[in-house]
Amino acid sequence: MSEYYRILGVPENATAEQIKKAYRMLARKYHPDMNPAQDAAENFIRITEAYEILIGERKPPQTKSAPQWSARDIARERAKAYARMRYAEFRRRSDAFDIPMHSLLWPRWVNYFFIVFALFFITDSILPKNTIKCDFRIKHYKYFDACGKVYHLADPHTTVEGQPTGDIVYLRVTPIVGFASSYYIEGDNQNGFLHIQDSPTEYIAAMYVLLVLSVLVLRNKTKKFENKLLIKFGMCIVFVAYLFVYFIWR
Structure with missing residues (x-):
């Protein structure tokens, strides 16, 4: 049993709490995910085996009464410990990837x-549009002001020759949010409503x-x-x- 105390680096009269503390420290040091060294997995198996034996979770392999089986028993137990370790890692990663x-x-x-x-x-965009009447004012050669908001003129109105004249504009707006999609200037030579460029309805x-x-x-x-x-x-x-x-x- 003294060998297992030595593996964990604790005295033979160490308490269970001291053994657990030593194991946690060594497990973090030699865990394959934390330590890329080639012998990390082997050391992790050794300290896990020593810890489980010292706290009574596993019986130590028989080395004196049946020496011909000791090496095989140790190898088998280490293989089991390594398999448990790898399975625990697999479950941990699998659980992370299986998050709904x-x-x-x-x-x-x-x-x-x-x-x-x-x-x-979506509902607001597909419902029939409302038509509202506003005062019209050119704010810039590409923009106009109506009902306190600024809108982008349609292409036919952005040229010097096509600049609209008039004082009243009719806006087609969505019924819930009130996004304007098109406009018509009273007295303008363009027939019908023109599409407002960069309107939120485009998005x-x-x-x-x-x-x-x-x-x-x-x-x-x-x-x-x-x-x-x-x-x-x-x-x-x-x-x-x-x-x-x-x-x-x-």
């Missing part, structure tokens, strides 16, 4: 929030992407950890980008 995608980086309910968020703006495709990714996350079809992270980061980018557009146009 809907619980990675944020709680499951956040994915439902993203779905509601996306559906809100509604981002909400469809967010909706698809959120549903994919909840279904958790992919097992690759890097794919899970890629999808989650994609959701963050789309969400933050659309929020930026939303607050810019508010």
Whole structure:
């Protein structure tokens, strides 16, 4: 038994607490994940064997009464210890990779929030538009002011010859959020409503992407950890980008 105390570097009268403390220190030192040395695994097996014998979890191999079996017993026990160690490592890594995608980086309910968020703006974009009447004023040769907001003129109005004249503009806006998608200037020679350039309605495709990714996350079809992270980061980018557009146009 003295050999096992020597392996752990503790006196033969060491307490169980001293043995555990010594084992934890040596295990961190020689664990294959922490120590790349070639003999690290062998040393880890030796200290694990000594620790389990000293705390009574395992019986020491018989070396005196059956010397012909001692080497085989030691080799078998070491192989078992190494196998247990490798299995524990495998389970630890496997558990990390098996984390459900809907619980990675944020709680499951956040994915439902993203779905509601996306559906809100998608619904707003497909509902019939409202038409509002505003005072019209050219702010710059490419922009105009209407109802306290600045909008980008359509291409036919951005040239010197095509600069619109008039005091009243009609805007088609989404019914919930109020994003303007097109305009018509009273008395202008252009027929019908013209599309507002760089309108937030142009970015509604981002909400469809967010909706698809959120549903994919909840279904958790992919097992690759890097794919899970890629999808989650994609959701963050789309969400933050659309929020930026939303607050810019508010």
